[in-house]
Amino acid sequence: MSKSGKSIKKRRDNRRVFFLLLPITIFAIAFVYFPFLRTIVNAFSLVNSKGEIKGFAGLENFIYTYGRKDFLPALRHTLIIALFNVPITLIITLTLALLSEKRRKLSAVYETMFTLPMSVSMSAACMIFKSMFSPSVGFINYFFSLKLGWFENSDTALFSCIILTVWMGIGFDYLLLLSALRGIPKSVMEATKVDGISLMRRIFLVEIPLISPTIFYIFCTNLVLCMMTSAPMIIIMGVRAESASTNTLMSMMYQSGFSSSDYGLAAVLSLTAFLLTLLFTILSFVTERRRVHYEA
Numbered sequence: 001m002s003k004s005g006k007s008i009k010k011r012r013d014n015r016r017v018f019f020l021l022l023p024i025t026i027f028a029i030a031f032v033y034f035p036f037l038r039t040i041v042n043a044f045s046l047v048n049s050k051g052e053i054k055g056f057a058g059l060e061n062f063i064y065t066y067g068r069k070d071f072l073p074a075l076r077h078t079l080i081i082a083l084f085n086v087p088i089t090l091i092i093t094l095t096l097a098l099l100s101e102k103r104r105k106l107s108a109v110y111e112t113m114f115t116l117p118m119s120v121s122m123s124a125a126c127m128i129f130k131s132m133f134s135p136s137v138g139f140i141n142y143f144f145s146l147k148l149g150w151f152e153n154s155d156t157a158l159f160s161c162i163i164l165t166v167w168m169g170i171g172f173d174y175l176l177l178l179s180a181l182r183g184i185p186k187s188v189m190e191a192t193k194v195d196g197i198s199l200m201r202r203i204f205l206v207e208i209p210l211i212s213p214t215i216f217y218i219f220c221t222n223l224v225l226c227m228m229t230s231a232p233m234i235i236i237m238g239v240r241a242e243s244a245s246t247n248t249l250m251s252m253m254y255q256s257g258f259s260s261s262d263y264g265l266a267a268v269l270s271l272t273a274f275l276l277t278l279l280f281t282i283l284s285f286v287t288e289r290r291r292v293h294y295e296a
Contacts, residue, residue: 006200013122039267039270039271042264042267042272043061043062043267043268043270043271044056044058045061045264046261047264050261051261051263061264061265061267061268062268064267065265065268065272066264071252072251073247074247074248074251074269075249075272077246077247078226078227078229078248080158080162080166081161081162081229081248082227083167085162085166085169085216085226085229086219086222086223086226088162088166088168089166089173089222090215090219090222091167092175093170093174093218094178094208096174096178098203098207100114101150101178101181101182107237114174115171115175116171116173117168117170118169118172119171122168125167129160135147135148135149138150154244155245157245157246158245158246161246165225165226173218173222176214176217177218178259179214180210180213180214181211184207184210184211188206188210189202189206190231192206212292213216215292216288220281220284223280223281223284224277224281227250227273227276227280228242228273229248229250229251230253230254249269249276250269250273253265253266253269253270254266256269
């Protein structure tokens with residue numbers, strides 16, 4: 001092929017790539033980057049109830065937000081959810097994946113059961129758990145012979161929300177870990193059997209290091225999701241007095257932006273959650289080189 005022919009083909013390929021990327025680029029600019037930039041602008045601006053910018057506020061929105069008595073509890077609840085949700089979800093899903101790693105006759109049955117949470121929306125799950133933990137008709141109280149309002153009691157409300165978020169994350173994480181375990185070369189597993197390595201040593205010294213990239217991915221995505229947790233607090237807790245015991249940065253942002261139309265406060269909360277998530281993600285990548293193995 002001549003140089004002119006190669007040049008024409010290259011330009012044609014470039015145009016094809018451009019038009020293929022154009023729809024998602026427009027979508028990303030309109031619904032991701034522009035709202036993000038607008039949030040940053042709102043955080044430093046005076047914004048009225050209609051969302052119109054009326055002036056420059058400097059750091060006043062930050063001083064007001066961080067000085068509110070409900071900010072530190074919301075921050076603490078967000079960090080508690082991340083602290084408990086991420087390791088608990090990872091331990092449960094990894095255990096389930098290890099138990100079902102070997103294909104059996106009933107594999108399709110229990111694999112479907114373990115991935116079932118993926119098919120349930122967050123709003124539906126919130127309603128299901130609200131009924132399950134109801135002090136009057138919930139079977140949790142009936143089974144354990146309790147008379148406890150799990151979501152109505154400020155001492156157990158956050159714990160109940162954590163249970164819900166853990167259950168919602170099991171399906172997808174289990175699917176990723178199961179695929180990673182079954183993707184380990186058979187020759188490696190056969191070599192461990194020939195060498196007489198015990199089951200626990202094989203799991204912790206062979207299998208887990210080999211699937212560490214998948215574990216790291218799940219850790220990072222779950223951390224981001226935990227920092228963004230708001231649905232259980234909004235759908236189940238609402239704006240009752242007890243909701244203060246489960247308020248997170250995101251649920252506080254929702255209440256400020258949509259209920260009170262305080263867009264400056266909502267922007268600061270959103271930006272704070274983003275910066276915290278970014279910080280934790282960077283710290284995770286710092287430890288990646290020592291803990292994650294990308295070569296078998």
